Amino acid sequence: MSSRFHSAALTALFLIAWAAAQAAEVETPGEINRKAYELSREGQGALLRGEERAAYAKFIAAAELYRTIAEKFPDWNPMAVALGKAQAEASAVALRDKVFRLPEGWLRIGDDLAREGKRFAEGEALAGAVVKSQEDRYEVESFLVELTRDGPLLGARCGCPDFRYRGIKYGYPCQHIWAVVIKEKILE
Numbered sequence: 607m608s609s610r611f612h613s614a615a616l617t618a619l620f621l622i623a624w625a626a627a628q629a630a631e632v633e634t635p636g637e638i639n640r641k642a643y644e645l646s647r648e649g650q651g652a653l654l655r656g657e658e659r660a661a662y663a664k665f666i667a668a669a670e671l672y673r674t675i676a677e678k679f680p681d682w683n684p685m686a687v688a689l690g691k692a693q694a695e696a697s698a699v700a701l702r703d704k705v706f707r708l709p710e711g712w713l714r715i716g717d718d719l720a721r722e723g724k725r726f727a728e729g730e731a732l733a734g735a736v737v738k739s740q741e742d743r744y745e746v747e748s749f750l751v752e753l754t755r756d757g758p759l760l761g762a763r764c765g766c767p768d769f770r771y772r773g774i775k776y777g778y779p780c781q782h783i784w785a786v787v788i789k790e791k792i793l794e
């Protein structure tokens with residue numbers, strides 16, 4: 607992972623912590639809403655300057671504040687808060703696939719993977735035999751399964767021929783990756 611990513615991730619964490627601290631100090635939902643709106647505008651500004659990772663961090667922080675209002679003050683302008691939250695989240699998601707990229711040969715693991723079929727069933731049967739050797743490294747039926755992350759993206763790869771020759775080409779996990787995903791409850 608690049609240091610640029612690390613600094614962006616730290617910026618995002620800082621903004622979320624800052625937003626949470628602000629939300630805790632500020633009494634009124636109107637104040638939180640104003641901060642969220644400012645963060646969204648700063649996100650748009652960063653986007654216009656081509657600072658996509660900074661923009662992503664602002665939108666994530668804005669969405670977090672809107673979520674705080676919805677949770678703590680559910681009766682305060684619920685329509686406007688829901689709209690602001692939806693817009694901030696949509697802006698973040700639109701940026702996510704642009705600014706976070708998995709390296710070549712890694713399959714993105716997300717909720718859009720179809721949890722069915724022969725490989726999934728075999729993965730379920732193999733989940734009990736998964737051995738974690740290191741952080742993000744697993745042995746399944748003598749094949750090495752690895753996980754990697756870039757921001758919110760999670761990727762996996764496996765050394766078996768099924769994944770190397772078919773899975774990565776057609777975008778589906780092999781039974782070994784499924785075994786790890788199921789064992790580690792990654793999609794739950």
Ligand SMILES: [Zn+2]
Nearest residue numbers: 764766780782
């Ligand atoms: Zn495999």
